[in-house]
Amino acid sequence: MGNKARHTRRIEADERRARLAVRHRLAGTARAASAEEVAGSLVALHATDPATVFLAVGARLAGKQGVAGPVAGVEKALYEDRALTRMHGMRHTIFVFPTALVPAVHASTTRDAATRERAMLLKHLAKGSEYDDAWLTETERQVLAELTVRGEATGAELGEAVPRLRAQYMYGVGTRQEGPQPLSSRLLRILGMEGRIARGRPQGTWTSSRFRWEPTPERPDPSDEFAHAELVRQWLAACGPATEADLKWWTGWKVTDVRKALAAIGAEPVELAEGTGHVLPDDLDPVRAADLEPWAALLPALDPTAMGWQYRDWYTDPAHKAALFDRSGNIGPTVWWNGRVVGGWAQRPDGEIAIRFLSDLSDEGGSEAEAAVEAEAARLRGWVGDVRVTPRFRTPLERELSGA
Structure with a gap:
């Protein structure tokens, strides 16, 4: 007798929202005890806006940790324990990763982006300056030597110590974008992408993006195949089920790389409303929304949950897109109730947290939902x-609510 055809499990939107609630540390019983736990559960915290890291962690901390806020814990994990690392990752975006995952991110994603960035800089230097590859190499040597002596320094401090770093070149020669550009910020960014230096503690508060630079320790250099597979394994554990399109969007990889990684980890196909999705081979057991207590969350702009998938209709009403997203597809601060985005929020100049519901919750808890959201606002x-x-x-909605 031949083998029976294997049944492909279908995972509906309510189960996906239940998985999200638990794995992204949003449901009350799933809240985390530390910044490291949050980052490990989410794989990556968007860090283009430094405040997002702290707000995303704060929304997921349990008990007294949540009331006290995430600032001290995040700073300790980033700058003292080095359990978390800020670096360029997927889609040429800055993230905060668990430090143990950094080699896989670098080998699968950042290294190729750094190679392209370096080639582009050399091309611009060749067209718009007298500087060449040898000159750039010597400049880098001086910067790294100075940073080794100092231990940490801002870009301005390095520019004072290494005059070459204050050089300018002509960008976009022969185009409408032609104009002088400083070398310092671009070269330091490339050295960071190559893993030769890293962003350290910023000047100012936790919302500042004026980072100091530090030398980086040696780290493993895994094969491309292992790195791709490991990053997809981690991401599916946090965000599965998801489609190839979701993974291609999140990683910024070619679809062939996504498919090879899915095959390498033995990902299982499942049926989703939008098509074929994938989960880890040991992740087919049902997760029941009915087993969770109702929960609310106020998540920041660019939160990794809100930005976790390319296809978002199962947790965000398409009718709300114009209010919640900017023209580049970046999501603003969102209000969540039981796994769905139901509104937005903003901080006003007086510190008040302004909230607007975009969904009618009269059949989904009504006053209970409003009270839970207000409790999260008070905690924030x-x-x-x-x-x-x-x-x-x-x-648009954030601007309106903040009074901007």
Whole structure:
């Protein structure tokens, strides 16, 4: 007798939202005890806007940790324990990763982007300056030597110590974008992408992006195949089920690389509303929404949950896109109820957290939902204190609510 055809399990939207609630540390019983736990559960925290890291962690901390806020814990993990690392990752975006995952991210994603960035800089230097590859190599040597002596330094401090870093070149020669550009920020960014230096503690508060630079320790250099497979394994554990399109969007890889990684980890196909999805081979057991207590969350702009998938209709109403996203596809601060985005929020100049519901919740808890959201807003107000947070990428609803 031949083998029976294997049944492909279908995972509906309510189960996906239940998985999200638990694995992304959003449901009350799933809240985390530390920044490291949050980052490990989410794989990567968007860090283009530095405030997002702290707000994303704060929304997921349990008990007294959540009331006290995430600032001290995140800073300790980033700058003292080095359990978390800020670096360029997927889609040429800055993220905060668990440090143990950094080799896989670098080998699968950042290294190729750094190679392209270096080639582009050399091309611009050749067209718009007298500087060549040898000159750039010597400049890098001096920068790295100075940073080794100092231990840490800002870009401005390095420019004072290494005059070459203050050089300028002509960008976009012969185009409408032609104009002088400083070398320092671009070269330091490339050295960071290559893993030769890293962003350290910023100047100012936790919302600042004026980072100091530090030398980096040696780290493993895994094969491309292992690195691709490991990153997909981690991501599916956090975000599965998901489609190839979701993975291609999140990683920024070619679809062939996505498919090879899925095959390498033995990912299992499942049926989703939008097509074929994938989960880890040991992740087919049902997760029941009915087993969870109702939960609410206020997530920041660019939160890794809100930005986790390319296809978002199962947790975000398409009718709300114009209010919640900017023109580049960046999501603003969102209000969540039981796994769905139901509104947005913003901080006003006086510190008040303004909220607007975009969904009718009268059949989904109504007053219970409003009370839970207000409790999250009060918790956020409590730990943010006198700091004012303005998202790096403004969205229509956030602007309106903040009074901008």
